[in-house]
Amino acid sequence: MSTQHPDQVSFLNGRTRLYGIVGDPIEQVRSPEMITWELQQRGCNAVLVPLHVRESEFDTVMPALQRLANLDGLVFTIPFKARAFGMASHLGPQAQQVGAVNALKRLRAGDWVGEIFDGAGCVEAFRRRGLPLAGQRVMLIGLGGAGSAIAAAVAGQQPARLRLHDLDAARCERVAAIARRASPATQVEIGPPVVDGIDVLMNASPVGMLGDARLPIAVDALPASLIVFDAIVKPEVTPLLALAQRSGCRIVQGREMMRGQIARMVDFFLEEG
Amino acid sequence: MSTQHPDQVSFLNGRTRLYGIVGDPIEQVRSPEMITWELQQRGCNAVLVPLHVRESEFDTVMPALQRLANLDGLVFTIPFKARAFGMASHLGPQAQQVGAVNALKRLRAGDWVGEIFDGAGCVEAFRRRGLPLAGQRVMLIGLGGAGSAIAAAVAGQQPARLRLHDLDAARCERVAAIARRASPATQVEIGPPVVDGIDVLMNASPVGMLGDARLPIAVDALPASLIVFDAIVKPEVTPLLALAQRSGCRIVQGREMMRGQIARMVDFFLEEG
Numbered sequence: 015m016s017t018q019h020p021d022q023v024s025f026l027n028g029r030t031r032l033y034g035i036v037g038d039p040i041e042q043v044r045s046p047e048m049i050t051w052e053l054q055q056r057g058c059n060a061v062l063v064p065l066h067v068r069e070s071e072f073d074t075v076m077p078a079l080q081r082l083a084n085l086d087g088l089v090f091t092i093p094f095k096a097r098a099f100g101m102a103s104h105l106g107p108q109a110q111q112v113g114a115v116n117a118l119k120r121l122r123a124g125d126w127v128g129e130i131f132d133g134a135g136c137v138e139a140f141r142r143r144g145l146p147l148a149g150q151r152v153m154l155i156g157l158g159g160a161g162s163a164i165a166a167a168v169a170g171q172q173p174a175r176l177r178l179h180d181l182d183a184a185r186c187e188r189v190a191a192i193a194r195r196a197s198p199a200t201q202v203e204i205g206p207p208v209v210d211g212i213d214v215l216m217n218a219s220p221v222g223m224l225g226d227a228r229l230p231i232a233v234d235a236l237p238a239s240l241i242v243f244d245a246i247v248k249p250e251v252t253p254l255l256a257l258a259q260r261s262g263c264r265i266v267q268g269r270e271m272m273r274g275q276i277a278r279m280v281d282f283f284l285e286e287g
Numbered sequence: 288m289s290t291q292h293p294d295q296v297s298f299l300n301g302r303t304r305l306y307g308i309v310g311d312p313i314e315q316v317r318s319p320e321m322i323t324w325e326l327q328q329r330g331c332n333a334v335l336v337p338l339h340v341r342e343s344e345f346d347t348v349m350p351a352l353q354r355l356a357n358l359d360g361l362v363f364t365i366p367f368k369a370r371a372f373g374m375a376s377h378l379g380p381q382a383q384q385v386g387a388v389n390a391l392k393r394l395r396a397g398d399w400v401g402e403i404f405d406g407a408g409c410v411e412a413f414r415r416r417g418l419p420l421a422g423q424r425v426m427l428i429g430l431g432g433a434g435s436a437i438a439a440a441v442a443g444q445q446p447a448r449l450r451l452h453d454l455d456a457a458r459c460e461r462v463a464a465i466a467r468r469a470s471p472a473t474q475v476e477i478g479p480p481v482v483d484g485i486d487v488l489m490n491a492s493p494v495g496m497l498g499d500a501r502l503p504i505a506v507d508a509l510p511a512s513l514i515v516f517d518a519i520v521k522p523e524v525t526p527l528l529a530l531a532q533r534s535g536c537r538i539v540q541g542r543e544m545m546r547g548q549i550a551r552m553v554d555f556f557l558e559e560g
Contacts, residue, residue: 021546022320023327025298028337028521029314040357041302047295054296063336064301066357078351084313084339248301273294 025054026061032084033062033283036076036098037091040066042224042248044272045089052280062089069093076101080126087119087283092220095130095159102128106282112166112192114159119283129282132160133167135275136216136243139266140171142274145214145241147171153212155179155230156219157189160245164218165189169196176202177212180219207231209240215258218245222252229253238262247272298327299334305357306335306556309349309371310364313339315497315521317545318362325553335362342366349374353399360392360556365493368403368432375401379555385439385465387432392556402555405433406440408548409489409516412539413444415547418487418514420444426485428452428503429492430462433518437491438462442469449475450485453492480504482513488531491518495525502526511535520545 033053035045041064049062065088067075072094079085080101090098098115106129109115115128140147150173154165157180169176169192176193180186186204193202207230209215221230223246235257236242242258247268255265306326308318314337322335338361340348345367352358353374363371371388379402382388388401413420423446427438430453442449442465449466453459459477466475480503482488494503496519508530509515515531520541528538 021324021549022317023298023324024320025296026319026323026334026336028308028316028319030319030337032336032338035301038356043301044295046299046301046303047297050299051294051296061299061334061336063299063305063334064303064357065305065355068354068356071354075351075354078348081341081344081348082338083311083341084337276294 027059029059030084031058031060031086032082033060033087033089034065034079034085035062035089035091036065036067036094038067038069038093039224040064043091044247044269048272048276049089049280052276056280056284058284060086067094072097080120085120087117089117089279090115090159092223099128102126104128108133108163108166111196112162113188114162116159116163117279117282130159130163131275131279131282132245132271133163133165134278135271135273136164136245137167137171138274139243139270142270143266145264145266147173147214149174150213151175151211152214152216153177153179153207153209154216154218155207156217156221156245157182157185158218161218162189162192164216164245165193166196168216169193169200169202172197173200176200177208178202178204179207209233209236212240214241214243216243216245217252217254220246222246222254224248227253229257233257236261236263241266244268245271300332302332303357304331304333304359305355306333306360306362307338307352307358308335308362308364309338309340309367311340311342311366312497313337316364317520317542321545321549322362322553325549329553329557331557333359340367345370353393358393360390362390362552363388363432365496372401375399377401381406381436381439384469385435386461387435389432389436390552390555403432403436404548404552404555405518405544406436406438407551408544408546409437409518410440410444411547412516412543415543416539418537418539420446420487422447423486424448424484425487425489426450426452426480426482427489427491428480429490429494429518430455430458431491434491435462435465437489437518438466439469441489442466442473442475445470446473449473450481451475451477452480482506482509485513487514487516489516489518490525490527493519495519495527497521500526502530506530509534509536514539517541518544
């Protein structure tokens with residue numbers, strides 16, 4: 015008797031398992047359409063929905079959300095990646111390396127394991143575009159949750175040089191140590207954003223997101239030989255990427271990093287815990 | 288740049304507004320596919336998802352869920368209809384009449400208004416099937432949230448007789464008073480389930496839901512002239528409805544009541560608050 019009626023959608027029902035992406039703001043996220051697509055491609059009755067939790071309410075709202083019996087996993091975006099780390103009772107290998115998580119999965123016993131995929135997604139985006147990071151001189155701006163994961167994963171590709179910048183000096187020291195552990199042969203340094211002597215410029219700060227017209231680096235033009243990556247997914251072409259395009263640079267978009275991490279994140283969600 | 292890519296679904300994104308149906312268990316609910324269909328038919332970027340809240344955790348989980356900034360409305364099913372009543376700071380006209388709610392909507396000011404649609408949905412289902420309730424002799428079993436709304440709405444159709452049964456005697460008295468106020472001309476009485484002298488038998492108790500093989504009335508057969516309605520949506524043919532079919536009765540399914548209330552519930556969710 016459960017035939018398909020014309021007055022119902024096919025992608026949701028009472029048995030649908032839920033995943034959520036938690037952020038503030040939330041409109042810019044891409045996970046709902048991309049992770050839901052990947053879940054449904056694999057035959058799962060599951061969706062990933064946007065969960066707009068205000069920053070001031072994170073600590074009261076999240077413990078209750080974790081009690082939802084049909085919620086199996088969470089993804090975290092700005093400004094919650096650091097706080098998500100505190101919600102994990104176990105850590106995956108990448109999360110252990112960088113000390114941050116961007117995804118949590120409920121284990122059968124009821125506790126939660128955290129892992130981070132931004133770094134793997136960024137490296138995968140460069141790999142898919144045929145742009146090796148080995149031997150390159152990389153400038154990375156922004157060392158929050160995503161930035162620290164990107165630093166660790168990029169270091170793992172053995173670049174010649176990795177220059178790190180964040181407004182928070184303690185963060186710089188912490189991430190530089192992570193990068194040095196990941197690649198002792200790489201020249202890891204801390205300093206303000208530069209493009210001279212740099213092959214790849216990466217932005218993992220929120221500067222340029224949504225309506226923010228600012229650039230994460232104070233320049234009017236970029237060398238055409240520079241490869242420019244921005245981790246921001248909305249807008250797809252940030253002010254930095256627009257400047258890079260005008261300067262004749264090759265660009266790698268946040269959306270490509272997203273694509274690079276979707277399959278790994280869904281593997282993580284679906285493997286037996 | 289926001290063209291449709293083949294690696295994403297079209298029905299969810301970061302701007303999607305959320306509605307939820309709250310129940311324990313949750314697998315049997317039909318609102319996710321039916322209300323989401325109605326919302327999307329009207330051009331809304333919105334979905335209604337199942338929210339499985341365990342009965343013991345309702346009071347801790349719900350206040351936090353209400354803080355989700357992109358959650359605009361909630362529907363309640365077994366066993367939460369009575370408790371949802373306490374979450375409403377304002378009541379719609381039908382909720383005022385029966386003292387129960389099955390839907391809550393966030394008002395712009397941030398508080399929540401409650402309304403109940405089960406009764407209107409049941410009466411609409413009979414109307415669509417061309418089965419008038421006016422002048423009929425009706426037996427109604429189960430006077431919880433849905434049952435009390437059905438009693439009030441059926442009484443509003445001016446049946447000749449309305450016999451009410453629930454295991455809770457205080458509930459019987461309360462709902463009988465509601466029905467008498469709705470239709471002073473109807474003979475409203477309280478008593479055990481019978482089919483003699485009855486034209487329409489209605490079940491609004493959970494007996495027969497999901498794997499429950501029991502009947503809400505202790506009979507082996509039913510008069511073929513009886514019209515039998517069951518508010519349960521899963522299974523679509525409950526043990527009571529199966530007996531009715533074997534007895535040659537016309538049946539009205541819970542699914543038809545659902546259909547009858549979907550449009551009204553979405554009107555309620557979308558009208559300016």
